[in-house]
Amino acid sequence: MAPGIRLVAWAKRPLLGARQSGLLDRQAEAEGISGLELMASAGAAVARRITLHDKPAEPVLVLCGPGNNGGDGWIIATELAALGWPVRVASLIPPANLKGDAAAARARWTGPVEAITPETPKNASIIVDALFGVGLNRALDPAAASVVDGVNQLRANRPKTLVYAVDIPSGVDADTGDIRGTAIKATHTVSFVTAKPGHLLYPGRSNRGHLDVVDIGIDAQLIDRLTPRLFANSPALWGSSLPERGPDSHKYKFGHALIVGGPAKSTGASRLAAIAALRIGAGLVSVVTASSALPIYASTLTSVMTKIADSKEEIEELLNDERITVILIGPGAGITKATEDTLELILRRPGKAVLDADALSVLANASHLRALLHANVVLTPHEGEFKRLFPSIRGTRIERAESAARESGATIVLKGADTIVATPDGRSAIMGEAPPSLATAGTGDVLAGLITGIFAQNVTAFEAACAGVWLHAEGAAMHTSGLIAEDLPRSAALARGRLHVSPSRHAAVMLPIHQPCA
Numbered sequence: 001m002a003p004g005i006r007l008v009a010w011a012k013r014p015l016l017g018a019r020q021s022g023l024l025d026r027q028a029e030a031e032g033i034s035g036l037e038l039m040a041s042a043g044a045a046v047a048r049r050i051t052l053h054d055k056p057a058e059p060v061l062v063l064c065g066p067g068n069n070g071g072d073g074w075i076i077a078t079e080l081a082a083l084g085w086p087v088r089v090a091s092l093i094p095p096a097n098l099k100g101d102a103a104a105a106r107a108r109w110t111g112p113v114e115a116i117t118p119e120t121p122k123n124a125s126i127i128v129d130a131l132f133g134v135g136l137n138r139a140l141d142p143a144a145a146s147v148v149d150g151v152n153q154l155r156a157n158r159p160k161t162l163v164y165a166v167d168i169p170s171g172v173d174a175d176t177g178d179i180r181g182t183a184i185k186a187t188h189t190v191s192f193v194t195a196k197p198g199h200l201l202y203p204g205r206s207n208r209g210h211l212d213v214v215d216i217g218i219d220a221q222l223i224d225r226l227t228p229r230l231f232a233n234s235p236a237l238w239g240s241s242l243p244e245r246g247p248d249s250h251k252y253k254f255g256h257a258l259i260v261g262g263p264a265k266s267t268g269a270s271r272l273a274a275i276a277a278l279r280i281g282a283g284l285v286s287v288v289t290a291s292s293a294l295p296i297y298a299s300t301l302t303s304v305m306t307k308i309a310d311s312k313e314e315i316e317e318l319l320n321d322e323r324i325t326v327i328l329i330g331p332g333a334g335i336t337k338a339t340e341d342t343l344e345l346i347l348r349r350p351g352k353a354v355l356d357a358d359a360l361s362v363l364a365n366a367s368h369l370r371a372l373l374h375a376n377v378v379l380t381p382h383e384g385e386f387k388r389l390f391p392s393i394r395g396t397r398i399e400r401a402e403s404a405a406r407e408s409g410a411t412i413v414l415k416g417a418d419t420i421v422a423t424p425d426g427r428s429a430i431m432g433e434a435p436p437s438l439a440t441a442g443t444g445d446v447l448a449g450l451i452t453g454i455f456a457q458n459v460t461a462f463e464a465a466c467a468g469v470w471l472h473a474e475g476a477a478m479h480t481s482g483l484i485a486e487d488l489p490r491s492a493a494l495a496r497g498r499l500h501v502s503p504s505r506h507a508a509v510m511l512p513i514h515q516p517c518a
C-alpha cells in the first residue's frame, strides 16, 4: 500500500471556493509551511493515488499548465518516475516561462519535456490533467481547449483510459461548476484539503469522476478561521439532530404535520406528501380536505388522518390547534383564491410551514404575503418556480439561492440535479449526489412531505431541509431502475434507518476526518 495518502472525509468539511482556497494556503504559509512544501505534498499524494490503480507501471502522460496546478503536475511526474513508472511530460507554456513554486517544481523534473499539441494525448493510457486548477479565470484558449478535447476524444474512443484531474478537471470553474469553454472529463479527481463547490455543482459535477480529497499537511482548524458558510449536504451536517425513538417515546413528541389536501381532481400530490411525512418519522400526519374530496382521502389513506374544512373559517379553526407543529401547502393545491386565503392564514400563524408547488405560484403573485415569510418557512422551488418568485435575482445557482433566502427571509430549497439549501442567516449546502432517476413525476411532492415530516420533529429549518433533500436522494439511489414517486417515502425512511445501523455504507461522511487509506 502506498504510504502517506491521507484521505479526507470531505463531506464533513466545508466547501472552499477559489478565493478561500488561496486564503487557506496563505494562512498555512503564515504558520510555517511553504507553498512549495504544500505543492510537494499535493503532488506526492496524487502520484500515490495513481499508483493505487490495479495495473501497475503503465505509461503516464502528465499535462502541465502555466500556474501552480501545473506545478503539482511536475511533482507528480517526478514522484511517479522515482517509483519506476514510465512518464511523459508535456507543458502548455515553455518551461522557462514558469514562475515561483511552479518553476521550483519544474526544476525537480530531469526528464524530457514536450510542448503540448492536439496530438499529445494520443496513445496515452493514463493521463494526469494538471493544466488549470482553482486559478482558472477565463475560457480556455484554443491551445488548451484543443488538448482538452483531445483527451476527451481519447477517453471516448478508449473507455479504459484513466484521466486523473489534479484539484479539479481543467475547464471547470471551481466556484460555480460552470464549464469555461470546454473541460476535461476525468475518471478521478484528486483535490486538496476540502472539496470545492465546482465538484458538486452541475455541469462540472459530470466531469469530476470519483472524487478523493487528500490531506496535504494543513491544520484543519485553519479552515474554521475562514468562517465558511457553504457545505456539502451530508449527514455530518444534520444527522445528530434527527430524533430517535426510544422506550419512552410517544407519538406526540414527534410532532403533528398538517398537509393541505388538493381538491378532488388533484389529490395524489398531497397524499404522496402525507405518506412521506409519516414515513420519515412525524408522530401524526393529517390531511385537511373539503368534504367533496373526503371520500378519496379517506379511502386511500389509513394511518394518515383526515380533517374536514369547507370554509376559510373552518380552516382557520384547524390551524389554531397548537398541537400542529408544521403545515405543508402547495402539492396539488391549485393556483386559486382559496389557496391564497389558506396560505395567508398559515403565514399569519407564527409556526413552521413548508410551501411547495402551487403555493409558490400563488406567492409569486401575492406581494402582500411576502412580508409574512420568516426563517421557519421553507420554500421548495424548482428553477421555473424560482424564476417566477424571484425574477430579478441573477447569478450562479448558489448566489441565487443565497440572495433569495436573504431577500425573502425564508429558507430556500432550490431544487434540481444539484439541490441547494440556503438560509437567511447565510448558511448553504449543496447536494451533489442525487441520482437522475429522481426526474420523474411526483418526486417533488415526496420531497416536500419528507421535509415537512422532519421539520415536525423539533428540528431546525436548515436541518430539516438538508435532511429531506439528502434522504430523498439516498432513497432514490436504492432503486436500480423503475423508480416512481410512490417508492420514495419507504426508501427514504430505510435510508434514514441505515444512517445509524450501517455507518460503513456512508463511509465518506461517517469516517474520522483523517482516514488513512486502507
Ligand SMILES: NC(=O)C1=CN([C@@H]2O[C@H](COP(=O)(O)OP(=O)(O)OC[C@H]3O[C@@H](n4cnc5c(N)ncnc54)[C@H](OP(=O)(O)O)[C@@H]3O)[C@@H](O)[C@H]2O)[C@@H](O)CC1
Binding pocket: 025, 034, 035, 036, 038, 039, 040, 042, 043, 065, 066, 067, 068, 069, 070, 071, 072, 131, 132, 133, 134, 135, 136, 137, 138, 139, 140, 141, 144, 166, 167, 168, 192, 216
Ligand atoms: N498555492 C498553494 O500553495 C497550493 C496550490 N496548489 C495547486 O495550485 C492550484 C492553483 O494554482 P494557481 O493559483 O497558480 O492557478 P492555476 O489553476 O494553476 O491557474 C492559473 C494559471 O493559469 C492561467 N490561466 C487561467 N485561466 C486560463 C485560461 N483560460 N487559459 C490560459 N491560461 C489561464 C493564469 O494565467 P493569468 O491569469 O495569470 O494570465 C495562471 O498562469 C490549485 O488548483 C492546486 O492544484 C497545490 O499545490 C496546493 C498548494
Ligand SMILES: Nc1ncnc2c1ncn2[C@@H]1O[C@H](COP(=O)(O)OP(=O)(O)O)[C@@H](O)[C@H]1O
Binding pocket: 382, 415, 416, 417, 418, 419, 434, 435, 436, 437, 438, 439, 440, 441, 442, 443, 444, 445, 446, 447
Ligand atoms: N436530473 C436530476 N437529478 C437529480 N435529481 C433530480 C433531477 N431532476 C429532478 N430532480 C429532483 O426531483 C425532484 C423533482 O421535483 P419537481 O420538479 O417539483 O417535480 P414534481 O412536481 O413532478 O414532483 C426534485 O427534488 C429535484 O431536485
Ligand SMILES: [K+]
Binding pocket: 069, 129, 130, 131, 132, 133, 165, 166, 167, 168, 169, 170
Ligand atoms: K486540473
